Amino acid sequence: MTAFSLEPAQLAWCAELRALAAERLRPLAEKGEPGRVNRALLAELGTLGLLPRLFTSGALDLCLMRESLAHACTEAETALALQGLGAHPVHAHGTEAQRTRWLPRVSDGSAVAAFALSEPDAGSDAAALTLAAAPDTDRAGAGGPGAQPSPVPTPLAAHRDGPSAWRLTGEKCWISNAPEADFYTVFARTTPGAGARGVTAFLVPADRPGLTGTPLDMLSPHPIGALSFDAVPVTADDVLGEPDRGFRVAMGTLNLFRPSVGAFAVGMAQAALDATLAHTTAREAFGGRLRDLQTVAHQTAEMALRTEAARLMVYAAATAYDEGAPDVPRRSAMAKLLATETAQYVVDRAVQLHGARALRRGHLLEHLYREVRAPRVYEGASEVQRGIIAKELYRTLDATTEEAGS
Structure with a gap:
C-alpha cells in the first residue's frame, strides 16, 4: 500500500465511521455541556471499539479515524484524540x-486522560518549562502517596543514581480535559538548567494531594484548564520512561499525533467543502445557480485542491511514522502545518460563499469556524512547525555535507 491510495477495506471503514459519527455520536455530543467532559460520549466511543484502537492502530489508522469522525462530529473526534494524547x-x-491500572479504563471511556505539557510561560518553547520536581528525600523508596518508606528501592531507583521520590511545584496551563481528567501525563523539570535534557514525565492521578485545577473560559467545546501543583508527591513508580528523558516522551507523542491533528483539520475542511458544493448547487443567484458563476466555481476548485493536497501530506506523514522513517519530525510538522492552515482557508471560504446564514448560531459552518482556529495553535503553533521543518532541513544538509567531506 502506498501513502496515496487507500485500500477498499479502508475506504469502507471510513464510510462506516462517518455514519456512526452522524447516527450515534453526534446526538450524544449535542446533549453535552460546552466546556465539560462528555462522559456519555466517551463511553459510546469505548462501546464502538474506537478508544481501544488508539493503542492497537498505527498512525495512518489514527488519521483515518480522526478525519472520518471530524467530518460528522468534531466533538467525538476531539474526545477520542484527547484520550489518545x-x-x-x-x-x-x-x-x-501503570498500563494495567489505566489503559483498560481509558479504552472503555471510564477514565479521562490529559497531556499536561504547556505552562503559562512555556508553551511553544516546551523545553523551557519550569514545573519543578524537587527531590523528596523523606519519601525516597516509597511506593506512592500514603505508603510507608521502605529500605528496598523501587526497580527504577535501583538502576540509577538520584532520588526515587519528588515533590511537584508549579503550574500548567491550557491543558485540555483539565481540571476534569482522572489522570495527567505531566512533564516536570528534574534537573535545573539542563533544558530539554532535564525533564521527566510523570503519571499523576487527579486525586493526588496538592493538585488542584481551574477551568478556563476558552473558545472550545471541550474543557481546557490550568493546574496548580503544591508539593504534589510522586515517586519512581509514577515515572513514564526514564528520569530526565521525559522530553523524548513528549516529542515522541507529538510526532505521532501531529499528523492526526492534520487529519482532524482535513475532516473539517472536507465537511466545509461538501456543504459548499451542496449550497452552491441549490442556491439561485443572478439568474442561475450559484455554482455556474465562474468566480464561485474557481473558489470551490481551489478549496478542493488544497484539501486533497493536505490529505495526501497527512497520509504520507502517517505512513512514514508507521514505517519508522528517519524524517518523521519534518513530515509530521509539514502535515500539521499544511492541513491546519488549509482547513482555516477552506472553512473561511465556505462561510463567505454561504453568506450570512453561515454565521447563525447552530449552522454547521458557524460551528466549524469556531473549531478550526485552535488546531493552528495547539501541539505546536504554525510558527513552531515552520521552525521544526527548517531545523530538520538544515540538520540533514549538515549531515550530508559532513559525510561527503569525510
Whole structure:
C-alpha cells in the first residue's frame, strides 16, 4: 500500500465511521455541556471499539479515524484524540502496573486522560518549562502517596543514581480535559538548567494531594484548564520512561499525533467543502445557480485542491511514522502545518460563499469556524512547525555535507 491510495477495506471503514459519527455520536455530543467532559460520549466511543484502537492502530489508522469522525462530529473526534494524547505516553512508556491500572479504563471511556505539557510561560518553547520536581528525600523508596518508606528501592531507583521520590511545584496551563481528567501525563523539570535534557514525565492521578485545577473560559467545546501543583508527591513508580528523558516522551507523542491533528483539520475542511458544493448547487443567484458563476466555481476548485493536497501530506506523514522513517519530525510538522492552515482557508471560504446564514448560531459552518482556529495553535503553533521543518532541513544538509567531506 502506498501513502496515496487507500485500500477498499479502508475506504469502507471510513464510510462506516462517518455514519456512526452522524447516527450515534453526534446526538450524544449535542446533549453535552460546552466546556465539560462528555462522559456519555466517551463511553459510546469505548462501546464502538474506537478508544481501544488508539493503542492497537498505527498512525495512518489514527488519521483515518480522526478525519472520518471530524467530518460528522468534531466533538467525538476531539474526545477520542484527547484520550489518545493523554494516554499514549502510558501505553508507550508506562510500567506494567501503570498500563494495567489505566489503559483498560481509558479504552472503555471510564477514565479521562490529559497531556499536561504547556505552562503559562512555556508553551511553544516546551523545553523551557519550569514545573519543578524537587527531590523528596523523606519519601525516597516509597511506593506512592500514603505508603510507608521502605529500605528496598523501587526497580527504577535501583538502576540509577538520584532520588526515587519528588515533590511537584508549579503550574500548567491550557491543558485540555483539565481540571476534569482522572489522570495527567505531566512533564516536570528534574534537573535545573539542563533544558530539554532535564525533564521527566510523570503519571499523576487527579486525586493526588496538592493538585488542584481551574477551568478556563476558552473558545472550545471541550474543557481546557490550568493546574496548580503544591508539593504534589510522586515517586519512581509514577515515572513514564526514564528520569530526565521525559522530553523524548513528549516529542515522541507529538510526532505521532501531529499528523492526526492534520487529519482532524482535513475532516473539517472536507465537511466545509461538501456543504459548499451542496449550497452552491441549490442556491439561485443572478439568474442561475450559484455554482455556474465562474468566480464561485474557481473558489470551490481551489478549496478542493488544497484539501486533497493536505490529505495526501497527512497520509504520507502517517505512513512514514508507521514505517519508522528517519524524517518523521519534518513530515509530521509539514502535515500539521499544511492541513491546519488549509482547513482555516477552506472553512473561511465556505462561510463567505454561504453568506450570512453561515454565521447563525447552530449552522454547521458557524460551528466549524469556531473549531478550526485552535488546531493552528495547539501541539505546536504554525510558527513552531515552520521552525521544526527548517531545523530538520538544515540538520540533514549538515549531515550530508559532513559525510561527503569525510
